[in-house]
Amino acid sequence: MRLSHPRHQRVEELCQVAAICNDDARRRHDSIADRRCPERRRLSELRIGAPADLQHIYGPNAWRGSLKTSDKPTAARLAHAKLAEMHTEFERRRAELKPRTIPANAKLAEAIAEHLYRSILSDDDLNRAAGHPLAHIPLDPEDLGLTELSADLWERQEQVATAMHDYAEALASLVAMGDYGMTEDYAAMAAKEMGIPRVDWSVERVLLANVGRAMVQAYRDAAKRAQGDVIPTPPEPAKSTIAALATEAPGNTSGSGQTLRDVIPEWKARTRAKPNAIQRTEKALTLFEQAVGVLPLTALDKRVGARFLAFLMDSKVRGFGDSTAANHAAAVNALVNVAVKVDMMPKNPFDLAFEIKDAESRDAWTTEELALIFGAKEFTVPALAPVVRLVDPAAPAMVLRCLLFTGARVGELAQLATKDVQVRDGIAVMDLHRKNGTLKTDASDRYIPVAAGLETAGFLAFAEMRREAGERWLFPSLNRGGAVTPGDQFGKWFARFRETHGLPAGPLNGSHRFRHLMRSTLAGMGVGVETADALTGHAAIGSTGRTVYTAVPMSAVKAAVDRLTWPVSVPPWTAS
Structure with a gap:
């Protein structure tokens, strides 16, 4: 035409x-x-x-x-x-x-148990050599119940040692009860590292008991090492011995054209990475490529690592602090370690460790800052709110009220649907579970009771108004789809809000300070740690009885939040 x-x-x-x-x-x-x-x-x-x-x-x-x-x-x-x-x-x-499987047998189970024991202690050796207690273990810190690590190296090592011991005891309880689900996951990772197909345990499931016991003993011994015990790491077996365990071997994964991006699927499989961990690793890899270019694995050497480290340490270029830089370095280092373990690289040539000198911490909001927040015009005259494109000012103003009375993460609140505001056993609650949206950890799955103060602030009336209007989301203007998450939409609004009202700027002065305020306030009220964890969605740390069996009744959490009082007045929401 x-x-x-x-x-x-x-x-x-x-x-x-x-x-x-x-x-x-x-x-x-x-x-x-x-x-x-x-x-x-x-x-x-x-x-x-x-x-x-x-x-x-x-x-x-x-x-x-x-x-x-x-x-x-x-x-x-x-x-x-x-x-x-x-x-x-x-x-x-x-x-x-397509997964290939081989049937389990006693000899194979023994080899996998020995591999797991050796692998966990070998990773512990790498941790100590690198001065980073969490760089190599196949666990997210939050899987160990660690939400915040001390900046002091000795205290951090003690934290990790205690958490690993408690983790080992929790695994021991599962094995003792015949719950081999986690053991089977570890066995699958071990089989992949050993270069053999996945093992079918359905007929000989009892063999998983020995694998589980070896795994428990490895974590117990890793914790003992922190107390000064000399526990050697067993030597690697001959490759011919491993090859004889399987009837067929998987394809060779080596290749000169592969890059660190080709390692990501392997890393995801080995670590069972959560969405937030995947996002962090993708960001770190993007920075790595920005610093050194897209290089094949065969080109990675000490000079490349040094260039990346120099890039991360150049504060004028990076725009973030030492702690964030160290996290990016650790994420890239973890990819390289996985590449080594699956024979995509012969060894890890990088040395990406450096001293963190500018670490800062978040503090709870002060009374003066709370007065600036809740005395702002946005709570009485929404039309005067600072303009952030397409965000209804009433939505983030209600999110701020919720942050004050729940201590929840802003991403959890901003993604709430109208159906998530429910009544359970006569208590009004917010339903925060993975089936409804993205949560940070397994411990984040929970119900949050609506505090009496939040009800007075108009939350339930606000939710009913949204429901009657036929809205799917509690905060529609924050849930617009696309690449920007509801929590990030709020973050943009709150950054402008703080700038307008003379509040501190920067990432350490965002909505997460409400969580610090909640924890310190609950502690001052004498509320137990278990109740505080149940409210804020932190993983329990301690004995098996606490981490496995303890469940805090909703009525106890409700009683705690109903006692909350603040030194400032929180303006109630009205439909007008």
């Missing part, structure tokens, strides 16, 4: 000129034509979404690019060809990922 509009005719003329020019001129003129004719650009662009079961490899888009033609029939032919090519690749990937 010929184009008759004068501007389109000009595009055709440019394309004719481009046809007789060299390749660089052709690309330049094509770019001009694309800008002047969006239809042409859209015709040449193609995006192929990744299937849900392969998005952990590709991300949301398996392929995106230009077909380099403005001719519709040609574009259709090329698009179909590319789609067929990608579907062939999808099938190949699925075949590679």
